[in-house]
Amino acid sequence: MSQEKLLPLRHKIDDIDAQILVLLNQRAQVAQEVGHVKAETNAPVFRPEREAQVLRSVADRNPGPLQSVDVQTIFREIMSACRALEKRVTVAYLGPAGTFSEHAVYQQFGHAVEGLPCASIDEVFRAAEAGTADFGVVPIENSSEGVINRTLDLLLQTTLRISGEVAIPVHHSLMTKDGTTDRVTRICAHSQALAQCSAWLNQHYPNIERQAVASNAEAARMAGEDPTVASIAGEQAAQTYGLQIVSAHIQDDPHNRTRFAVVGRLQTTPSGKDQTSLVLSVPNKAGAVYSLLSPLASHGVSMSRFESRPARMGAWEYYFYVDVEGHEMDEKVARALEELKQNAAFFKLLGSYPLSL
Numbered sequence: 267m268s269q270e271k272l273l274p275l276r277h278k279i280d281d282i283d284a285q286i287l288v289l290l291n292q293r294a295q296v297a298q299e300v301g302h303v304k305a306e307t308n309a310p311v312f313r314p315e316r317e318a319q320v321l322r323s324v325a326d327r328n329p330g331p332l333q334s335v336d337v338q339t340i341f342r343e344i345m346s347a348c349r350a351l352e353k354r355v356t357v358a359y360l361g362p363a364g365t366f367s368e369h370a371v372y373q374q375f376g377h378a379v380e381g382l383p384c385a386s387i388d389e390v391f392r393a394a395e396a397g398t399a400d401f402g403v404v405p406i407e408n409s410s411e412g413v414i415n416r417t418l419d420l421l422l423q424t425t426l427r428i429s430g431e432v433a434i435p436v437h438h439s440l441m442t443k444d445g446t447t448d449r450v451t452r453i454c455a456h457s458q459a460l461a462q463c464s465a466w467l468n469q470h471y472p473n474i475e476r477q478a479v480a481s482n483a484e485a486a487r488m489a490g491e492d493p494t495v496a497s498i499a500g501e502q503a504a505q506t507y508g509l510q511i512v513s514a515h516i517q518d519d520p521h522n523r524t525r526f527a528v529v530g531r532l533q534t535t536p537s538g539k540d541q542t543s544l545v546l547s548v549p550n551k552a553g554a555v556y557s558l559l560s561p562l563a564s565h566g567v568s569m570s571r572f573e574s575r576p577a578r579m580g581a582w583e584y585y586f587y588v589d590v591e592g593h594e595m596d597e598k599v600a601r602a603l604e605e606l607k608q609n610a611a612f613f614k615l616l617g618s619y620p621l622s623l
């Protein structure tokens with residue numbers, strides 16, 4: 267394109283940017299006022315239900331040509347920056363930096379947060395329980411590998427509530443220091459990542475030893491120091507640890523996703539499109555599960571997830587992790603939960619929160 271055509275268009279963009287800048291700062295000032303109002307009553311700064319409503323609304327009203335997901339990404343960051351003017355929220359996650367858990371933190375809170383990398387899922391819960399972090403982000407389930415048992419166990423014991431859910435695509439890459447596998451004698455990754463790429467590895471590197479390590483980021487760190495190590499990790503780890511990608515998207519399932527829960531002390535109010543998570547158990551007798559769940563059907567509440575997990579103390583007794591549509595404050599959900607509680611040997615409400623976008 268010739269310079270005469272390009273220049274006026276760039277002037278137009280400059281003008282629009284100037285207007286966006288003014289508007290962004292006007293918005294930020296209003297958010298600061300909100301912050302002052304909240305500070306007077308000690309009200310929580312992060313309001314996931316409000317953020318979900320804003321993001322849904324911009325997608326609904328988006329005239330294009332920008333894609334709605336991209337508009338949502340932009341607005342998530344705008345709200346994140348505005349929120350940080352009220353208070354910079356601290357979020358604990360399963361570290362180190364560069365893992366999918368860190369990515370999930372940004373997906374939920376935007377980048378204007380204080381990330382607190384923790385060495386284990388237990389530590390993430392502890393940090394949020396102790397108040398060292400305002401929230402924790404923990405993996406719950408991977409679409410290829412199933413549930414993360416430690417998270418389910420800790421949800422059972424914790425005083426925290428689930429205040430949000432994030433699902434992110436998990437794409438693995440094979441990476442090394444020099445971008446080749448010529449000198450590689452070991453492929454390192456978290457056991458889950460090795461499992462998620464096993465068919466690809468069998469096909470391409472059947473004779474190279476695989477070694478499970480504490481996290482993909484740890485594998486990437488090792489690969490950065492040792493040219494005989496290849497690591498499997500998300501693309502962002504290549505940047506963090508100075509690696510080059512040998513092959514991208516090597517996970518066996520192209521739609522591989524991990525779901526994360528946001529845990530904290532906050533009790534989220536209804537956003538209009540919510541989900542409620544609970545744990546139940548019943549005495550071990552025929553038909554017990556069926557009759558336990560019948561209040562959901564009778565009150566017209568849909569169940570979106572059902573997961574069972576053996577209870578450690580009893581012989582063949584199970585905990586059932588159930589997600590239902592709607593918020594615990596919705597009338598029909600409240601009635602169904604009340605009945606479930608009366609019929610269950612064990613009942614714990616994990617929380618109600620906005621459905622992930």
Ligand SMILES: O=C(O)C(=O)C[C@]1(C(=O)O)C=C[C@@H](O)C=C1
Binds near residue numbers: 297
């Ligand atoms: O509406 C609020 O409660 C705000 O604090 C404003 C705002 C926003 O920037 O839109 C920021 C943080 C909250 O998590 C929700 C929304």
